[in-house]
Amino acid sequence: EIVLTQSPDFQSVTPKEKVTITCRASQSIGSSLHWYQQKPDQSPKLLIKYASQSISGVPSRFSGSGSGTDFTLTINSLEAEDVAAYYCHQSSNLPYTFGQGTKLEIK
Amino acid sequence: QVQLVESGGDVVQPGRSLRLSCAASGFTFSSYAMHWVRQAPGKGLEWVAVIWYDGTKEYYADSVKGRFTISRDNSKTTLYLQMNSLRAEDTAVYYCARDSGTICCRAYDSWGQGTLVTVSS
Numbered sequence: 001e002i003v004l005t006q007s008p009d010f011q012s013v014t015p016k017e018k019v020t021i022t023c024r025a026s027q028s029i030g031s032s033l034h035w036y037q038q039k040p041d042q043s044p045k046l047l048i049k050y051a052s053q054s055i056s057g058v059p060s061r062f063s064g065s066g067s068g069t070d071f072t073l074t075i076n077s078l079e080a081e082d083v084a085a086y087y088c089h090q091s092s093n094l095p096y097t098f099g100q101g102t103k104l105e106i107k
Numbered sequence: 108q109v110q111l112v113e114s115g116g117d118v119v120q121p122g123r124s125l126r127l128s129c130a131a132s133g134f135t136f137s138s139y140a141m142h143w144v145r146q147a148p149g150k151g152l153e154w155v156a157v158i159w160y161d162g163t164k165e166y167y168a169d170s171v172k173g174r175f176t177i178s179r180d181n182s183k184t185t186l187y188l189q190m191n192s193l194r195a196e197d198t199a200v201y202y203c204a205r206d207s208g209t210i211c212c213r214a215y216d217s218w219g220q221g222t223l224v225t226v227s228s
Contacts, residue, residue: 034214036152043202043221044144044152049214087152091212095168096142096154 002026004088006099012107019075021102023088028068032092035064035073038101039084047086048073080106109133109217111203116222123193129186129203129219136184137161140206142215143177143188145199155201156188160209171197193226200224 003026013019023033031051036044046055048064051071061076075082083106088099115127129141143155156167156177165177176189186203200223204215 036215038152043218044204044215045218046214046216049207049216055216085151089152089154089214091214094166096157096212098152098154101151 001095002029002090002093002097004090004097004099006086006088006102008102009100010103010105012105013078014107015080016077019078019082019104021073021075021086023066023071023073023099025069025071025090029090029092031067032090033064033066033071034089034091035062036087036089037082037084038087044087078104109205111205111217111219113201113203113219113222116201116224118225118227119193120228121194121226124189124191125193125224127188127190127201127203127222127224129188131184131186131203131205134205134217136179137181138209140208140211141177141179141186142204142206142212143186144202144204144215144218145197146202146221147196147199150199153199157206157211158186159211164211190224193224195226198224198226 005024033051035048038044052064085101085103110132112130142157158177174192178187200221202221203219205217207213207216
């Protein structure tokens with residue numbers, strides 16, 4: 001099983017701050033890495049697919065990068081509405097797995 | 108627009124069975140692989156199972172293999188999850204999610220609102 005390890009687990013942030021969340025895979029997964037946002041009491045929402053591909057309707061302040069085992073989700077100029085948990089997910093190998101999540105809180 | 112609506116969640120005793128449904132609309136259901144993903148209270152996301160667009164292939168997480176069965180009825184545009192021999196650790200919100208591909212597996216581009224399953228005596 002491919003283990004995805006996100007860091008940090010939790011971050012307290014201020015509006016307009018640049019936020020970086022990392023996801024490390026236990027083995028190479030190419031670019032089969034996707035990012036989701038889950039706001040409190042809501043379903044997850046796809047933010048970025050295949051490491052860096054943008055999704056229609058998602059604000060441009062969200063971007064992704066990486067390949068192989070190391071990936072990054074960047075939120076430029078964080079807004080209050082971005083308070084949420086963020087999960088990475090690999091679709092390279094069964095069983096498909098998620099990172100443990102990164103929770104963002106506004107200071 | 109794409110809509111996925113889960114139903115069937117309930118409080119059940121350990122060892123009992125439950126069937127979840129996910130009614131799909133707003134897209135050609137028979138063209139997409141579909142997944143079940145669950146989230147235990149206060150925890151992260153766990154992939155449960157996937158079924159190919161035509162129902163010819165299914166795969167499961169080890170934690171549910173042999174107890175859960177994923178199926179679909181493309182004529183009714185509905186996805187199912189039959190859960191047998193339920194355990195306390197199966198307590199979670201169960202989401203159905205659409206794969207962005209036909210065969211599998213890619214990103215999950217649409218999610219339902221979830222249905223809560225509580226396994227407790």
